[in-house]
Amino acid sequence: MRPRRAGRLAATATLLALVTAPLAATGAGAAADPVIDVGARPLGVAFSADGSQAFVANNDDSTLSVIDPATATVLATIPTSPLPFGVTTSPGAPTLVYASTTGAGPTIPSVDLIDPATASVTRLTGPLGNPSGVAADASFVYATNATGQFTRWPTGGGAAQGCELQTPTRGVVLVGTTAYVTQNALNSVAVIDTTTFACPPVAPAIPVGTGPWGIAYNPVRGEVYVVNATSATVSVISTTTNTVVETLPIGPGGRTVAVSPDGDRVYVTETDGLLLVLNRADPALGGTAVVGAGSEGVAASSDGVHVYVTNATDGTVTPFTRPTVTAPADASVAPDTAVTFSVTPAGDVTGLQWERSDDGGATWTPIPGATGTDYSLTATLADDGAQFRAVASSIVFAGAVSGVAALAVAAPPVPPTPAPSPSPTSPTLAVTGSTSGSLALLAAGLVAVGALLVPLAARRRPAR
Structure with missing residues (x-):
């Protein structure tokens, strides 16, 4: 994927549903695992x-x-x-x-x-x-x-x-x-x-x-x-x-x-x-x-x-138990298509935050409000090459970071324009010196001009 400049999220993606599966906090109010x-x-x-x-x-x-x-x-x-x-x-x-x-x-x-x-x-x-x-x-x-x-x-x-x-x-x-x-x-x-x-x-x-x-x-x-x-x-x-x-x-x-x-x-x-x-x-x-x-x-x-x-x-x-987060899957879509990334956290997880990178993973920016297990957006061409990941927070342990999902956005190929068809032309025939042949041509509306036959109408002159 091509690296993108940071800071383009607001201009390039329309948020559909930041939190489609809210994550309940566990470490601050309950144990992460059953007793x-x-x-x-x-x-x-x-x-x-x-x-x-x-x-x-x-x-x-x-x-x-x-x-x-x-x-x-x-x-x-x-x-x-x-x-x-x-x-x-x-x-x-x-x-x-x-x-x-x-x-x-x-x-x-x-x-x-x-x-x-x-x-x-x-x-x-x-x-x-x-x-x-x-x-x-x-x-x-x-x-x-x-x-x-x-x-x-x-x-x-x-x-x-x-x-x-x-x-x-x-x-x-x-x-x-x-x-x-x-x-x-x-x-x-x-x-x-x-x-x-x-x-x-x-x-x-x-x-x-x-x-x-x-x-x-x-x-x-x-x-x-x-x-x-x-x-x-x-x-x-x-x-x-x-x-x-x-x-x-x-x-x-x-x-x-x-x-x-x-x-x-x-x-x-x-x-x-x-x-x-x-x-x-x-x-x-x-x-x-x-x-x-x-x-x-x-x-x-x-x-x-x-x-x-x-x-x-x-x-x-x-x-x-130390938190873990599964990796979201890569996605490849056409422009103006809805796409959803999903993760599954486990262990002592007190919160989840989705992050985005537009420079090949060199820097990551938290996505405002994206705190659920699913993150959805409508992709545009400007989102091509963006990367996404989820970070699980914990009080008892250090946080866990999921693997990275890459987003590819490409317009469908434009079919080639067909070449124009040639214009139809009138048929031409070679002429011999036969009188009977000349009469037959006249009956067909043709006249001999040199060695070629052309429609009789083309030889008429306008009246004076």
Whole structure:
């Protein structure tokens, strides 16, 4: 197609129906996908390292739900020790799941090492009070405790090592050889060197907001995010300086936090049934998405396709799936012909916007009012070479852009003009000298002129 100059849309196309199939917004008022029913009071949630499975700790059921994100179905329900709380997974294959459990009755608190392939459970015990947060690297799994201990075990099981912080701890995240641990009563984050795993009487700590709870690391931006439940803020810690470099306001009831793989979005659960999305690349693109009642845990898959939120009151998981948009088909029409381009969006789509390019795709201009799944126009010759695409917006994910449809507009070929027919001429005959032949010619109205015959009328002279 020939590239066209930009800015010609208004002069070259007559709009028939900008929105023939309106798109309902989903991310700002409802979940993009149907909820997944799990056990009673789901709290912690985590994905496997490759994103192929998700795991949910059901606190009141004392079970672990294994979910297939591709189909949003529960594959298995594995019994755990009493009252599982937090959950994390091993950083590589094979996938192992670690769930902190607070215990009940004669069963003491533990961290359950669960092999989802065999449904086997190994209880890791040691100096534990009331474990909540868990994190794992290639060598150890770590657990925080409400009674102040910070404990770790070899990832495959073994003897525990304890580190006494002397204050209740909640969340934990690992950054290289450093563990960042939220200290709820001290309104701070302890910084622990995991190479020595020695907790001094007063561990180095970073002051944050009031009531720190969940914590997550953004490796793309080198930032640690701490959810301060009481002060309704998120503290942003630079891992370079170990200082708070920014404080972000959130709504009430903040709990846990996760980060998108590209580092652009920070997800914060609020217990009033909202997922807050903080966009680090462009704060104006942040927002909230409605989830279930008692929203608690949140996790993002490493492939960037899924975000899961547990809803403790509802006993469900709200899944969000990265948006996709099918490509519209090319069109080739005659001038003054109506043409419609169509797409089908899927996943967490909060809006759709058609765009047009008149310079071969170098620049794109939103088409005013074109926000439906179909876009129609009456094509003119000036539209020849124009390109069209649809952009799906999302709060939870980056937007999705469809493929490009090209429009060709050409007039039908003009048939060639036939050559004019030759004018008829009078017949001529050769004449011999026969008298009888001359009489026959006269009878036919012909007369001989030299060697030719011409009509007799042509020889008559006008009267004088």
